[in-house]
Amino acid sequence: MIIGTSNMTSNIDNACSNDIGIPMIVMMENAVHAAMKHIDTKIHKSICVICGMGNNGGDGFGIARHLILKGIDVKIFAVGNINKLSECAKINFDILKNMDADIKILDEINLEYAKDRFSKSDACIDALFGTGLKRNIEGIYRKVIEAINEKSAYTYAIDMPSGLSSDTGKVMGISIKADKTISFEFYKRGLIEYSSDEYKGEVVVEKIGVPKEIKEKFHNYEFITEKEDISKWIKRRKKNDHKGSYGKVTVFAGSSGFSGAAYIAAQSAVKTGSGLVTLVTEKEIQDIVSRKLSEAMTCSYDEKNRVEKIICDSDAIAVGPGMGNNSKTLSKINEIMEKTSSTLVIDADGINSLSENLKLIKDYPGKVILTPHPGELSRLTGKSISDINSNRIDTAKEAARTTGAIILLKGNRTVITDGYNTFVNPTGNSAMANGGMGDCLTGIITSLCGMGTEPLHAAAAGAYIHGYIADIISEKQFVVNASDIINYLPVAIKEILR
Numbered sequence: 006m007i008i009g010t011s012n013m014t015s016n017i018d019n020a021c022s023n024d025i026g027i028p029m030i031v032m033m034e035n036a037v038h039a040a041m042k043h044i045d046t047k048i049h050k051s052i053c054v055i056c057g058m059g060n061n062g063g064d065g066f067g068i069a070r071h072l073i074l075k076g077i078d079v080k081i082f083a084v085g086n087i088n089k090l091s092e093c094a095k096i097n098f099d100i101l102k103n104m105d106a107d108i109k110i111l112d113e114i115n116l117e118y119a120k121d122r123f124s125k126s127d128a129c130i131d132a133l134f135g136t137g138l139k140r141n142i143e144g145i146y147r148k149v150i151e152a153i154n155e156k157s158a159y160t161y162a163i164d165m166p167s168g169l170s171s172d173t174g175k176v177m178g179i180s181i182k183a184d185k186t187i188s189f190e191f192y193k194r195g196l197i198e199y200s201s202d203e204y205k206g207e208v209v210v211e212k213i214g215v216p217k218e219i220k221e222k223f224h225n226y227e228f229i230t231e232k233e234d235i236s237k238w239i240k241r242r243k244k245n246d247h248k249g250s251y252g253k254v255t256v257f258a259g260s261s262g263f264s265g266a267a268y269i270a271a272q273s274a275v276k277t278g279s280g281l282v283t284l285v286t287e288k289e290i291q292d293i294v295s296r297k298l299s300e301a302m303t304c305s306y307d308e309k310n311r312v313e314k315i316i317c318d319s320d321a322i323a324v325g326p327g328m329g330n331n332s333k334t335l336s337k338i339n340e341i342m343e344k345t346s347s348t349l350v351i352d353a354d355g356i357n358s359l360s361e362n363l364k365l366i367k368d369y370p371g372k373v374i375l376t377p378h379p380g381e382l383s384r385l386t387g388k389s390i391s392d393i394n395s396n397r398i399d400t401a402k403e404a405a406r407t408t409g410a411i412i413l414l415k416g417n418r419t420v421i422t423d424g425y426n427t428f429v430n431p432t433g434n435s436a437m438a439n440g441g442m443g444d445c446l447t448g449i450i451t452s453l454c455g456m457g458t459e460p461l462h463a464a465a466a467g468a469y470i471h472g473y474i475a476d477i478i479s480e481k482q483f484v485v486n487a488s489d490i491i492n493y494l495p496v497a498i499k500e501i502l503r
C-alpha cells in the first residue's frame with residue numbers, strides 16, 4: 006500500500022479532476038460512502054459531526070447527510086468563516102440546509118451548548134482538518150478540539166485526527182484523540198510515526214476511486230509491505246529443484262556466553278528454506294551449538310582454509326549476532342569483504358563494530374543490509390534514540406544514503422529502505438520484545454537473500470514474515486520467543502505464498 010503525503014493528496018486531486026475529469030464532488034461522495042462503512046450506527050445512535058471549511062469538512066457534511074438518511078440523531082457543527090467554505094464543502098453544506106438538518110455555526114457563543122451535545126451523544130465525528138492542515142491550531146479550533154477530547158464518548162477522525170500533520174505525525178498545537186481514524190486512499194505518512202500513536206486509535210484506509218495510473222504517477226516510493234508483495238518476491242519451489250537451487254548461506258555468529266544467538270540465526274536460515282547453512286563460530290562454543298543444529302553444518306574460525314572456501318561459496322552471509330563488539334568482529338567482516346561480493350546481512354555487534362568504519366560498506370562491491378535497532382542506529386549515526394524514533398522514515402533513509410547500505414530500522418513498524426525505495430512493516434507486536442528475536446530476523450533475511458530474493462525485498466519480506474508469525478502466536482501466548490518463530494517459519498511462509 007502506498008504511503009501518502011499532503012502533497013500527493015493535492016496532486017492526485019488535480020490529476021483526477023483535470024486529467025481524467027472525475028469531479029472533486031464525486032471523489033468526496035466516494036470518501037463519504039467509504040467512511041460510512043466504518044461508522045458503527047448499530048451502537049452510535051446519536052452523533053455530532055464537527056466540520057471545518059475545507060474538503061475535510063465537506064466529507065463531514067456528506068457523512069452527516071448519510072447518517073440522517075439512516076435515521077441517526079445527527080447534530081452538525083460548522084467551525085470557521087462560512088463564506089470560506091471550499092466549493093465541494095459548500096455543496097454538501099447547502100444540501101444539509103435544504104434538508105432542514107440541525108446545523109449550527111460553532112463559535113465562542115455556543116461553545117457551551119456544543120460541549121453539552123458532545124457529552125450527550127454516543128459519538129463525535131471530527132471533520133475539521135485533514136491533509137490541508139497548514140499551521141498551528143489556535144482560537145476557536147483549539148477550544149473545539151479540547152471540548153471534543155474532553156466530552157466525546159467515542160471519536161471518529163476523518164482522514165486524519167485534526168491537529169496531526171499528515172506528513173510528520175507531529176501535533177500542530179493540539180490534536181483530536183481519535184478512537185478510529187478513517188483515512189482515504191493512502192496510509193498517511195504521519196500515521197506511521199510514533200508521535201501519532203496517542204491520537205489515531207484504530208486506523209482504516211479506504212479506496213475512494215483514484216485510478217491506479219494516477220496513484221503510480223505521484224507516489225514517493227514509500228510503501229507499507231503487503232502479503233501480496235511477499236508472494237511476488239519469494240521464489241516458488243519447482244518440481245526438479247535441488248538443494249543447490251535454494252542457496253548456500255553462512256552465519257558468522259556467537260562467542261562464549263552467546264551460543265544462543267549463533268544457534269538462533271543459523272536455525273532460522275534452515276527453517277526459512279536455505280539449501281545449505283553453515284555456522285562459523287568460536288571453537289569453544291562449536292560443540293554446544295552443533296549438538297542443537299541437526300541440519301546446519303558448523304565450522305570454527307581456526308579452520309582457516311575451510312572458512313575461506315565457505316565464504317567464497319556463499320550466496321549470502323550473516324555477520325554479527327553474539328560475536329562481541331570488538332576488533333575481532335571487525336576483522337572477520339574485513340576478511341569476508343575481501344573474499345566475496347555476496348550480500349552481507351550485518352546485525353548487532355557487526356553493526357557496532359562498523360560504526361567507526363563506515364567506509365568499508367561504501368567500498369564493498371556487493372550489497373550490505375544493516376539491521377539496527379534504534380540504539381544501534383544511534384551509535385552508527387550519532388543521533389539520539391529519541392530523534393531517531395521521532396522521525397523514523399527520514400532517519401532510516403538518510404542512514405541508507407550515507408552508508409550505502411540497506412537499512413532495516415527495527416521496532417514497531419520496522420522501516421526498510423535503500424534510501425530511495427522504502428517499506429514500512431505492518432506486522433509484529435510487543436510480545437516479540439525479548440532477546441534473540443533480532444538474531445532470528447537476521448537468519449530469515451540471509452536465507453531469503455541466498456535464495457535469490459533481491460536484498461531490499463528480502464529485508465522487507467523477512468520483517469513481514471517474522472512479525473506475521475509473532476502476530477499469530479501472540480493471540481495465544483503472552484510472549485513470543487525466537488524458538489516459537491523458528492518452529493512456525495515453514496508453515497507461515499507456505500501460508501503467505503498461498
Ligand SMILES: NC(=O)C1=CN([C@@H]2O[C@H](COP(=O)(O)OP(=O)(O)OC[C@H]3O[C@@H](n4cnc5c(N)ncnc54)[C@H](O)[C@@H]3O)[C@@H](O)[C@H]2O)[C@@H](O)CC1
Nearest residue numbers: 032033036059060061134135136137138139140141142164
Ligand atoms: N482526492 C482527495 O484527496 C480527496 C480529499 N478529501 C478530503 O479533503 C481533505 C483535504 O481537504 P483540503 O485540502 O480542503 O484541506 P482541509 O479540509 O484539511 O483543511 C483546509 C482548510 O483549513 C484551513 N486551515 C489549515 N490549517 C489551519 C489552521 N491551523 N487553523 C485554521 N484553519 C486552517 C485552510 O486554510 C483551509 O481552508 C482530505 O483530508 C480529505 O478529508 C475527500 O473529500 C475526498 C477526495
Ligand SMILES: Nc1ncnc2c1ncn2[C@@H]1O[C@H](COP(=O)(O)OP(=O)(O)O)[C@@H](O)[C@H]1O
Nearest residue numbers: 415416417433434435438439440441442443444
Ligand atoms: N513492539 C514491537 N512491535 C513490533 N515488533 C517488535 C516490537 N518489539 C520488538 N520487535 C521486533 O523484534 C525484534 C527485536 O530485535 P532486537 O532488538 O535486535 O532483539 P535482540 O537483540 O534481542 O535479538 C525486531 O525485529 C523488532 O522489530
Ligand SMILES: [K+]
Nearest residue numbers: 131134163165
Ligand atoms: K479530521
